[in-house]
Amino acid sequence: MSSRRISYSQAINEALSEEMERDPSILMLGEDVAEPGGVFGVTKGLYQKFGGERVLDTPISEQALVGAALGASLLGVPTITEIMFSDFVTLAMDQLVNQAAKFHYMTGGRTSVPMLVRMVTGASGAASAQHSQSLEAWFTHTPGLKVVTASTPYEAKGLLKSAIRDPDPVLFFEHKLLYNGKGEVPEEDYTLPIGEGTVALEGSDVTIVAYLHMVPKSLKAAKILSAEGISVEVWNPRSLVPFDREGLRQTLKKTGRLVVVQEAPKRSGFGAEIAAIAAEECFDLIKGPIRRVGAANTPIPYAPVMENLVIPGVDDIVEAVRRTI
Amino acid sequence: MPNNNLSEYNAEFLVKLYRDMVLIRRFEERASELRNAGHIPGFLHPYIGQEAVAVGICAALGKNDFIASTHRGHGHILAQGGDPKNMYAELYARQDGYNKGKGGSLHLANVDLGIIGANGIVGGGIPLVVGAALAIKRANEADYPGSEKCKGGVSVVFFGDGASNEGSFHESLNLAALWKLPVIFVCENNLYGEFTAQDKHQTIKDIASRSSSYNMPGLIADGNDVLDAFHVMTTAVENAKKGSGPTLLECKTYRHRGHYEGDMAHYRPKEEVAFWMAKDPIENFGKRLIENSLMKEEELQTVEAEIEQVLQDAAKYAENSPHPEAKDALEHVFVETYGGRALL
Ligand SMILES: Cc1ncc(C[n+]2csc(CCOP(=O)(O)OP(=O)(O)O)c2C)c(N)n1
Numbered sequence: 016m017s018s019r020r021i022s023y024s025q026a027i028n029e030a031l032s033e034e035m036e037r038d039p040s041i042l043m044l045g046e047d048v049a050e051p052g053g054v055f056g057v058t059k060g061l062y063q064k065f066g067g068e069r070v071l072d073t074p075i076s077e078q079a080l081v082g083a084a085l086g087a088s089l090l091g092v093p094t095i096t097e098i099m100f101s102d103f104v105t106l107a108m109d110q111l112v113n114q115a116a117k118f119h120y121m122t123g124g125r126t127s128v129p130m131l132v133r134m135v136t137g138a139s140g141a142a143s144a145q146h147s148q149s150l151e152a153w154f155t156h157t158p159g160l161k162v163v164t165a166s167t168p169y170e171a172k173g174l175l176k177s178a179i180r181d182p183d184p185v186l187f188f189e190h191k192l193l194y195n196g197k198g199e200v201p202e203e204d205y206t207l208p209i210g211e212g213t214v215a216l217e218g219s220d221v222t223i224v225a226y227l228h229m230v231p232k233s234l235k236a237a238k239i240l241s242a243e244g245i246s247v248e249v250w251n252p253r254s255l256v257p258f259d260r261e262g263l264r265q266t267l268k269k270t271g272r273l274v275v276v277q278e279a280p281k282r283s284g285f286g287a288e289i290a291a292i293a294a295e296e297c298f299d300l301i302k303g304p305i306r307r308v309g310a311a312n313t314p315i316p317y318a319p320v321m322e323n324l325v326i327p328g329v330d331d332i333v334e335a336v337r338r339t340i
Numbered sequence: 341m342p343n344n345n346l347s348e349y350n351a352e353f354l355v356k357l358y359r360d361m362v363l364i365r366r367f368e369e370r371a372s373e374l375r376n377a378g379h380i381p382g383f384l385h386p387y388i389g390q391e392a393v394a395v396g397i398c399a400a401l402g403k404n405d406f407i408a409s410t411h412r413g414h415g416h417i418l419a420q421g422g423d424p425k426n427m428y429a430e431l432y433a434r435q436d437g438y439n440k441g442k443g444g445s446l447h448l449a450n451v452d453l454g455i456i457g458a459n460g461i462v463g464g465g466i467p468l469v470v471g472a473a474l475a476i477k478r479a480n481e482a483d484y485p486g487s488e489k490c491k492g493g494v495s496v497v498f499f500g501d502g503a504s505n506e507g508s509f510h511e512s513l514n515l516a517a518l519w520k521l522p523v524i525f526v527c528e529n530n531l532y533g534e535f536t537a538q539d540k541h542q543t544i545k546d547i548a549s550r551s552s553s554y555n556m557p558g559l560i561a562d563g564n565d566v567l568d569a570f571h572v573m574t575t576a577v578e579n580a581k582k583g584s585g586p587t588l589l590e591c592k593t594y595r596h597r598g599h600y601e602g603d604m605a606h607y608r609p610k611e612e613v614a615f616w617m618a619k620d621p622i623e624n625f626g627k628r629l630i631e632n633s634l635m636k637e638e639e640l641q642t643v644e645a646e647i648e649q650v651l652q653d654a655a656k657y658a659e660n661s662p663h664p665e666a667k668d669a670l671e672h673v674f675v676e677t678y679g680g681r682a683l684l
Contacts, residue, residue: 114464120672
């Protein structure tokens, strides 16, 4: 396979474009996604390519636009919806949690909801309390929704394609700080399976489980630790629902020590779920205390100096790893 | 254009309207009895008194048209062609229910019949029909597998006066108007949202007036007159199909019973109840049919007898339908299973 270096947002754009080309029934909806190409520029050119019938700018009406995406998906028109900042999904919660998540189940399997919702997530650029949150755990707590994350351009394109083709409602989390980062992406069409994690860095002493922007931070931490003689494995589950339990077991088989890292507030985050899975299912492999790294349990402050304290940094990860040994 | 003058319609059509209303009334009465007898585990919101709305509205619909319904949904679903057998089986929580016992009254659905579903969330179905109309629009523009099921259709949502205060109502009307989608928003104003009278939950009398904020027609029908509901709906459907966009259609009506089975509705003034009882949509339509020599008294009785039989059979069907197995609860969380495991 030949490849080239493109950015995470380009990778997403390519996935969207290729999938809409493949399937003429797919519609895209969102606020400023059409002519303007999205607040983060991720959907640039798609309106020009597919026209206003397929790439639709919506009013600022999150409930109606997510509900409309659901209604169209139910009738066999797969939809791709962008929530400009995942914080705004609160206004569409009924349609996601009470409607989309439950339709297939409530109808005894007689309907399906091939809808994808792209959620722009995470802290960046002093966006403060209502534009910076990491809300993925909420959705993992609602059976019927799949929750997928991407940490590199390669993952973004391959996972997004799978998510678009998936017959179930998928929430796809994209971290703002990753948009400009470049990486190798194959020229050819490919997909990555939802439900399989990946080893981002091989190691033997401690496993760090991380997703989204915590993957690059964990890789930096691993470098620092390697200078101290600690060999870190970084394992990225990629999707939170479904979660790759077997992948987690495999990495713990190698290391026996676990640090779980998330950007979301530590309390009741998905990291707690991962730690619990490890404790329940991999106790035979565990050699020391499981540590969690997460944001402080505060809203996200504006001042960069405060934001830095609240959001987990490389040093927090390094410290947590040291404390597991 | 049809109107609500009986002589404009053929007798067969009128008798069918009458029959469909009786079916709903008796279906609901029997459901209440079956629940009291312990056959139906969940709660029920009876549609009794509002039958002319469901029947009049759905009579104006055809193939490729879709409806979304509410917690008070049995009438809409029957009027759209729902089979009493599978509906009772669902209320009984059995395998042959439309939802295989996983939905119950609040979630009855059958997309193949154009029924996107009842809904347990007040106002929850309103955005869904905007999406259904988007699917119809896409199907009109392009061919793809399944597009034939939506081509040329319209989508319709039923909701109450209470739901017209939800954000979903306002967002959806705005969006449907903006995109000129083939949607008809049918508000059944039965003067109460749960136990709260309309004048205690909004400052307007005519919910249709809210259409002006969204630059769409706002029409009012007598929701106790099946022909008036049909007549007004026909105009709205024609407009939607020719690309003129959505309509807000308010049907003025009343529920005869409480909000749910068991609610004695003491919050309603006696005179008000008496006024509306005298406007019973079925009795009055039956009388008109007899006065106009379209049906004889005995024929009304025949309709009753036939429906009694249909519902007896339906209840028996439900009774004989197997219970789901407890382990079925773990299926259908996702379409996709991984290595045969339901992904929990
Ligand atoms: C979002 C939401 N809020 C409250 C309820 C509880 N509830 C169920 S039905 C109902 C009244 C709805 O009134 P209306 O829309 O007028 O419909 P009607 O019952 O008169 O048919 C309420 C408040 C609910 N199911 N969903």
